[in-house]
Amino acid sequence: MDSALEQSFVQQLQENQNLIHKICRLYTNSEDAHKDLFQEITIQLWKAFPQFRGDSKFTTWAYRVGLNTAITLYRKKSRTVNTVEFDSSLHRINQEEYNYEEEEHIKLLYQAVQQLNDIEKALVFMYLEDKDYNEIAETLGISEVNARVKMNRIKGKLKKILNP
Amino acid sequence: MDALDKLKSDWKKSEINYPRFSEKDIYAMLHKRSSSIVKWILILSIIEFAFWLGISFLLRDSPQSQHVNNFEAGYIVRILDYVNYVIVIVFVSIFYGNYRKIKVTDNAQVLMRNILKTKRAVTNYIITVLVYYFIGFAVLFTLYFLYDPQLVNTIHVYEENGDIMWFYCIYIGIALLITGIILGGFWLFYKLLYGLLLKRLHRNYEELKKLDL
Numbered sequence: 001m002d003s004a005l006e007q008s009f010v011q012q013l014q015e016n017q018n019l020i021h022k023i024c025r026l027y028t029n030s031e032d033a034h035k036d037l038f039q040e041i042t043i044q045l046w047k048a049f050p051q052f053r054g055d056s057k058f059t060t061w062a063y064r065v066g067l068n069t070a071i072t073l074y075r076k077k078s079r080t081v082n083t084v085e086f087d088s089s090l091h092r093i094n095q096e097e098y099n100y101e102e103e104e105h106i107k108l109l110y111q112a113v114q115q116l117n118d119i120e121k122a123l124v125f126m127y128l129e130d131k132d133y134n135e136i137a138e139t140l141g142i143s144e145v146n147a148r149v150k151m152n153r154i155k156g157k158l159k160k161i162l163n164p
Numbered sequence: 165m166d167a168l169d170k171l172k173s174d175w176k177k178s179e180i181n182y183p184r185f186s187e188k189d190i191y192a193m194l195h196k197r198s199s200s201i202v203k204w205i206l207i208l209s210i211i212e213f214a215f216w217l218g219i220s221f222l223l224r225d226s227p228q229s230q231h232v233n234n235f236e237a238g239y240i241v242r243i244l245d246y247v248n249y250v251i252v253i254v255f256v257s258i259f260y261g262n263y264r265k266i267k268v269t270d271n272a273q274v275l276m277r278n279i280l281k282t283k284r285a286v287t288n289y290i291i292t293v294l295v296y297y298f299i300g301f302a303v304l305f306t307l308y309f310l311y312d313p314q315l316v317n318t319i320h321v322y323e324e325n326g327d328i329m330w331f332y333c334i335y336i337g338i339a340l341l342i343t344g345i346i347l348g349g350f351w352l353f354y355k356l357l358y359g360l361l362l363k364r365l366h367r368n369y370e371e372l373k374k375l376d377l
Contacts, residue, residue, distance in 0.1 A: 011187065014186070017190075044268050065268050068275055076364075106171070106174045109174075118368050122272070142372060143376065
């Protein structure tokens with residue numbers, strides 16, 4: 001493929017890679033799986049890149065491809081090489097900013113989100129990313145009303161997981 | 165403040181702690197092989213089309229088939245041959261049309277639906293092929309019964325001995341048993357293969373459809 005196109009893609013992805021990391025964070029729980037999903041999303045983005053016309057933002061476009069890869073295309077590897085909890089390693093560096101109790105609570109919240117199903121995680125992800133319901137509904141292919149109803153149910157479900 | 169809003173504030177703060185891949189890392193990733201289920205469906209489908217086409221060539225060139233061709237009604241076998249090619253062309257076209265519709269930039273529900281439709285084209289092809297072979301074998305058996313000099317003689321011998329019902333029972337019984345084993349084997353193989361491959365996709369698609377009711 002065209003190397004200028006490749007360069008433009010790599011540059012944009014490198015600058016906006018955090019959004020892919022965030023998807024990987026919700027859908028994987030080990031460092032290996034995180035990298036594996038990141039790689040698959042990168043490949044899918046690259047395959048779709050020639051059709052990306054730039055009439056929407058790179059990030060808006062990448063959100064959709066990334067989420068679609070995570071919930072539809074990605075085949076989890078059956079072997080789990082590394083089972084180290086990735087989330088805790090992400091938090092370690094920022095430890096001094098939190099007091100212990102709050103950090104524990106945040107950790108529990110992440111664990112609760114990990115228990116949700118793939119579609120619920122997609123909704124949570126877009127909610128955390130401040131997406132409006134119109135965009136959430138359009139990304140998943142459901143109505144806006146149903147997206148709102150589901151979001152409220154997820155909040156209830158999380159509450160139940162946290163306070164059984 | 166509910167749980168998600170609390171998480172939201174941390175979500176933004178922890179952004180600085182994500183690993184960072186360099187441009188070189190990303191370049192390397194671009195050239196790695198994808199392991200997406202769409203790619204697996206494509207590979208498996210090509211194997212399936214090739215497998216059945218191979219089987220049809222093998223059967224066509226077999227001595228038994230040449231033997232049947234020499235019967236008075238041998239043209240029926242040639243018609244069956246053409247039907248087979250039409251089936252392959254129709255299903256490969258449907259499969260390819262559906263495959264081309266798979267776009268990772270569509271919304272999740274449409275994407276999932278298109279993937280499942282692509283896979284369904286292959287499943288329908290397999291069902292059609294199995295029905296085709298079932299009919300094909302039935303035709304072959306009948307042709308043998310009617311035209312094969314050796315078999316016609318054998319039938320005469322059984323008829324004279326009064327054992328003809330016994331002979332038919334064994335003949336048809338064996339044919340049904342073999343067909344049953346082959347069909348059952350394929351059914352199991354398919355269930356396992358696609359069941360494993362598409363379990364998650366099916367689950368997520370059902371969940372989305374449920375949301376949209």
